[in-house]
């Protein structure tokens with residue numbers, strides 16, 4: 001496995017892979033890899049001849065008050081995980097390689113999909129995500145790219161970008177990987193102290209409570225939202241950012257629960273903002 005930092009070099013490597021008639025996969029990440037990423041890497045490894053994992057903490061997707069400087073970074077551990085998982089190349093560019101001073105072109109994602117959920121408290125976040133991914137897809141031109149379903153909004157927005165811009169890459173979503181108590185694996189879980197870590201299981205527990213109500217025949221989104229919210233509010237360390245029930249295809253809020261539904265939530269546990277969701 002090689003770690004490549006220059007755009008020119010990774011472009012050349014990718015081009016040679018394509019010239020050899022081999023399929024090329026990409027798993028875009030911001031590093032600090034955990035079992036969630038590992039599941040994407042394993043799937044990509046199985047389904048393709050060559051695999052590039054990008055590790056780039058993308059400054060453009062962090063707001064001014066967010067955790068860009070303190071975002072966890074551990075290239076050594078990430079390299080080990082990638083090496084053991086059979087990754088062929090890590091692409092690890094510096095910020096000024098991706099965004100030189102002259103950089104001034106951005107990808108503006110679908111407004112209807114960004115004016116909700118995480119897009120409200122993180123303005124500009126998905127613009128940053130789409131811009132960096134459009135650059136990766138243009139440099140590497142992978143046949144397939146793999147994303148976690150934990151970031152359901154990101155996955156849906158990226159799929160829409162690929163469709164709207166006719167990018168020649170197949171986007172694959174992979175299931176959420178969880179800790180034993182149900183907490184979705186996330187690099188941000190590292191910020192939690194012992195009490196917060198215990199409290200964080202409230203996200204999944206509350207979603208499951210809502211699901212139980214739906215299974216029992218509840219059709220009113222409002223009633224299910226109330227159940228989920230009041231359960232989260234019982235946890236002293238938790239503060240709700242949002243809880244939403246949306247049509248999974250259009251991202252519109254729904255009054256009645258029918259068809260493909262996304263239940264998504266973001267909750268602060270102490271200072272750490274965690275997200276989770278379920279598609280039913």
Ligand code: PAF
Nearest residue numbers: 028029030058129132151
């Ligand atoms: O999900 C992430 O880690 C990031 O948003 C991504 C897709 C790597 C883009 O920077």
